[in-house]
Amino acid sequence: MADLDVEVQAFGVEHECPTAVINVRQGEEVVPQTVLDLIGSGSYATEGVIATWRWRVTQPGGSQSVFKPTDTSPDVKFEVNAAGRYLFELDVTDATGEQSCEPAQVEVFVNPDQALHIELLWDTPGDSDQTDPGPVAGADLDLHFKHPSAVGGGHDGDGDGHPDGWYDEVFDCYWFNDSPNWGNPAANVLDNPSLDRDDTDGAGPENINLDLPENDACYEIGVHYWKDNNFGASFATLRIYIYGSLALDVSGVELAERDMCWVGEVCWPPTGVAPSARRVCQGTNQPCASDATCADGRTCGYKITHSYEHPFIPTPAQ
Numbered sequence: 001m002a003d004l005d006v007e008v009q010a011f012g013v014e015h016e017c018p019t020a021v022i023n024v025r026q027g028e029e030v031v032p033q034t035v036l037d038l039i040g041s042g043s044y045a046t047e048g049v050i051a052t053w054r055w056r057v058t059q060p061g062g063s064q065s066v067f068k069p070t071d072t073s074p075d076v077k078f079e080v081n082a083a084g085r086y087l088f089e090l091d092v093t094d095a096t097g098e099q100s101c102e103p104a105q106v107e108v109f110v111n112p113d114q115a116l117h118i119e120l121l122w123d124t125p126g127d128s129d130q131t132d133p134g135p136v137a138g139a140d141l142d143l144h145f146k147h148p149s150a151v152g153g154g155h156d157g158d159g160d161g162h163p164d165g166w167y168d169e170v171f172d173c174y175w176f177n178d179s180p181n182w183g184n185p186a187a188n189v190l191d192n193p194s195l196d197r198d199d200t201d202g203a204g205p206e207n208i209n210l211d212l213p214e215n216d217a218c219y220e221i222g223v224h225y226w227k228d229n230n231f232g233a234s235f236a237t238l239r240i241y242i243y244g245s246l247a248l249d250v251s252g253v254e255l256a257e258r259d260m261c262w263v264g265e266v267c268w269p270p271t272g273v274a275p276s277a278r279r280v281c282q283g284t285n286q287p288c289a290s291d292a293t294c295a296d297g298r299t300c301g302y303k304i305t306h307s308y309e310h311p312f313i314p315t316p317a318q
Contacts, residue, residue, distance in 0.1 A: 018045035018094040020104035041074040048095035060084030062121035117241040121204040126232035130203040138202020144222040147171035213268035228257040248275035260308035
């Protein structure tokens with residue numbers, strides 16, 4: 001057997017790299033709105049102690065949660081409000097200045113556990129910090145989930161000759177009617193929707209959940225741009241999950257203050273009729289012939305009523 005010369009390259013280090021370690025107290029599969037405890041203080045060094053920590057996260061599109069108290073704390077909290085996959089990474093540095101050779105990584109999957117989970121997020125380019133809290137710190141969009149019985153006092157805000165149903169005192173679930181009674185009045189029957197998160201200062205998400213939808217019912221979903229707080233246009237994303245699986249994803253819908261957007265509907269049971277977006281020929285209430293065109297050449301888009309007002313709900317002060 002002939003000898004074979006192989007070039008070998010190597011390098012030495014003066015100190016061994018410290019090792020970053022992440023533990024997630026709540027586990028690696030949770031429901032939306034869980035506040036995770038991410039423990040990095042178990043990281044260790046062969047020489048000395050860990051001196052610095054640096055956390056990073058890759059989160060679902062539209063989600064803008066942040067580490068608390070800071071991304072340089074050894075142990076942090078992180079609220080996972082949007083459904084999807086979160087990848088957490090941690091780098092550490094020891095007292096000699098040596099950094100971990102590779103980051104610790106942990107994936108956490110956020111899965112809704114209700115029959116219906118509806119999620120609204122938004123991006124407001126005019127807001128330079130969409131994570132800061134406060135009553136006027138960001139754009140305020142509102143999620144609406146409407147029962148087939150909703151008439152909204154007969155109000156016809158879009159002028160199509162039919163009651164819209166938005167802001168119905170009983171049959172529209174939104175921030176002012178966040179836990180309506182739509183079904184069996186017994187407390188132990190989970191047949192009522194609930195708005196479990198109302199975000200008033202930018203980005204969202206807002207979540208509406210329903211455990212036991214009614215058979216043969218088609219629910220409508222809307223987004224109202226309540227107040228822009230001088231940050232300008234927002235781009236809305238709406239996702240519908242059925243038993244934890246993403247069934248409809250509508251993104252990039254541009255809205256201005258007071259716009260009301262009829263996003264789509266979901267019928268129950270989910271077999272046969274999938275959740276659908278409501279697409280109309282722009283400037284009309286006529287459904288599109290396809291996803292992109294109309295018979296008269298108009299653009300097909302989402303049904304949006306500008307400057308939408310309702311007598312039940314006063315216009316917010318400027």
